[in-house]
Amino acid sequence: MARLVLQTPLDVRVLEKGLSVGEALAAFNAAQGAAGAVVSFCGKVRPDGEVKALELTHYEPLTLSGMLDLAQAAKVRFGLEGALAWHRVGVMTPGEAIVLVATAARHRRDAFAGADYLMDHLKSAAWFWKREKRGDAWHWIEPRKQDHADLERWK
């Protein structure tokens, strides 16, 4: 079986197909042998009854470079030894992973803060747009006030 090899210290991807969370985190843990603390976050399409599907679109010329800048900023700000930031695009069904981030640091508070920072910025400062299908109709998801408040914490 081909083993997943990650780029270090930063592995940033925009994925058109599903992602295997367990495999990615096992590889990240293995790649970050020197770190005392590893934090991960996985965001999934909630199986909330009404929502049948979720679609994420992006602006390709900006997405990956923006995510790389973001990961680099998190690395410097929190002294991370490494970070992973993967984001799905396309149509997903309930239960599927949308986003996966992981951070490695010497100390746990830095690893937690780094993952938190990455997520707040992927939510409301990266070039993704989300819409969900309820019944037969698609509805765009507007950024929430809470997301902007979360982002402000880092300023």
Place this chain on the structure above:
Amino acid sequence: MARLVLQTPLDVRVLEKGLSVGEALAAFNAAQGAAGAVVSFCGKVRPDGEVKALELTHYEPLTLSGMLDLAQAAKVRFGLEGALAWHRVGVMTPGEAIVLVATAARHRRDAFAGADYLMDHLKSAAWFWKREKRGDAWHWIEPRKQDHADLERWK
């Protein structure tokens, strides 16, 4: 291959042997199908040159029940849909996992806060004692001021 089956909503373990982080997190993700957000933390023995080994002892009649109370408190406080808290005891070498926690919630801030809360309490409010071997001698690790400050945040 025997598949790892987790107890839901709370899976709490004190482990005498090594733990497979990737496998545990894959199982947790699978078990928490309804949660939109999953956060994990893994703490490892840092390969810091000087430290040759780490030993964790505990007081068995209190450890597991204390960890269960803690996980239950986190579940209620942050509205978690599930949590995992695994802690190693015994002698570990650099790179080995000491502790793994994971939390599942509807929203990401709750999942982050739940994992953070579990770790702060496992660090300085659970019945574990840690010593490390540097050179040929074992040295007990005193709780750090920072750990107590971290714990105070939740009061």
Place this chain on the structure above:
Amino acid sequence: MGVRILFLGPLRDLAGQDECEVAAPLGWDGLLAAVNPAVAEQLREGRVNLAWAGKVLADKTQLSARDGDEVALLPPVSGG
């Protein structure tokens, strides 16, 4: 060739199209005239960012697109 204008995310519903092509050169005033009034209003209000040649413009009025360039209209994002 002209300049290609892309409408991202919810803007494509407001614009009624994914993209369109207009004559070069294209500046800020030309862009406002080229898109429909609802989109123009969002551009003016500052809710929409502008990417030109792979960069987000700090000052949208500096737009000066030439033949073959791509200009993307970026509404407020919602990732993760």
Place this chain on the structure above:
Amino acid sequence: MGVRILFLGPLRDLAGQDECEVAAPLGWDGLLAAVNPAVAEQLREGRVNLAWAGKVLADKTQLSARDGDEVALLPPVSGG
């Protein structure tokens, strides 16, 4: 049988032993007399918790161990 006293974590170095057995019944004053002065001082100072019959005592002076009981001395913890 008596009462078994356990010294956890770094306390075992201070006590010079992992555990010892003393005559029952055992109360707070008896415990302070049964352990060495360095351990007794840490008990008095409040740095050390006391577990009796599987519970941590909120008030250590309430200790009242009988034949066959286990009393554990718990110094400040350092997990994770």
